[in-house]
Amino acid sequence: MPHTDLIGIGLYLGFIAALMLPVILVKVIFRVPFEVIRKVYHFMFALSIFALVSLFSTWYMAVLAILVFVFVGHPALALLEHTALFRRFAVEREGGEFKSSLVITQLSMALLISVFWGLLGSEWRFVAVAAVMAWGTGDAAAALVGKYLGRRHIEHPQVEGSKTMEGTYAMFVVAALAVFLTLRFYAGERWDVSLVVGLLAAPICAVVELFSRDGMDTLTVPISAGLAVLSLLWLISFPGA
Numbered sequence: 001m002p003h004t005d006l007i008g009i010g011l012y013l014g015f016i017a018a019l020m021l022p023v024i025l026v027k028v029i030f031r032v033p034f035e036v037i038r039k040v041y042h043f044m045f046a047l048s049i050f051a052l053v054s055l056f057s058t059w060y061m062a063v064l065a066i067l068v069f070v071f072v073g074h075p076a077l078a079l080l081e082h083t084a085l086f087r088r089f090a091v092e093r094e095g096g097e098f099k100s101s102l103v104i105t106q107l108s109m110a111l112l113i114s115v116f117w118g119l120l121g122s123e124w125r126f127v128a129v130a131a132v133m134a135w136g137t138g139d140a141a142a143a144l145v146g147k148y149l150g151r152r153h154i155e156h157p158q159v160e161g162s163k164t165m166e167g168t169y170a171m172f173v174v175a176a177l178a179v180f181l182t183l184r185f186y187a188g189e190r191w192d193v194s195l196v197v198g199l200l201a202a203p204i205c206a207v208v209e210l211f212s213r214d215g216m217d218t219l220t221v222p223i224s225a226g227l228a229v230l231s232l233l234w235l236i237s238f239p240g241a
Helices: 003-029 034-054 059-080 084-089 097-119 122-148 165-186 191-211 217-237
Strands: none
Touching (some): 003 059, 165 191
């Protein structure tokens, strides 16, 4: 186990703290709308994928860092959740959501890293970044646009809650942009390849988000996005494509 990876675990925890502290302070001091601050929390957690793929020399150390964070963070939140302090910084639609969201988000990234770095090799770890960014930005856009601008509600027995066409369109546009920017500027892919992959992967993200239930879009969207991005890149690079 390289010494730098042990330091990386500490840096990863510090990175998350640096991301979350300003958001917590804003939430405590100002009257930020519930759904806005909720999605900002989600987006801050999503950004931690950059630290995970940058701070560690191996995929399993990145996964270990996630597990350390979960095993420290979840019990700490459990101890605090009945206190006034917890109610000041946490945002929950129902009891326990803040803890479960932390766990699901982190384990989703652990799965992505295990597949797109551990199984396929370090040259594919950028797919995990693209997948998390598609979820982190697209899901926030879907929720906020749907809540504040949504007019056409989607009525379907498999669609949970009050989702709208406008929110789904926002998910498509923002997820496509996130995948394009990640592939073009983080992974160094050609702009045309990045654009095609973004435009084709985004509808999959939007549909999966639409039909995901019980908050599991935190898991289903990045996984489906990662598989879509990987499949499209393989298809485009196939000889004769």
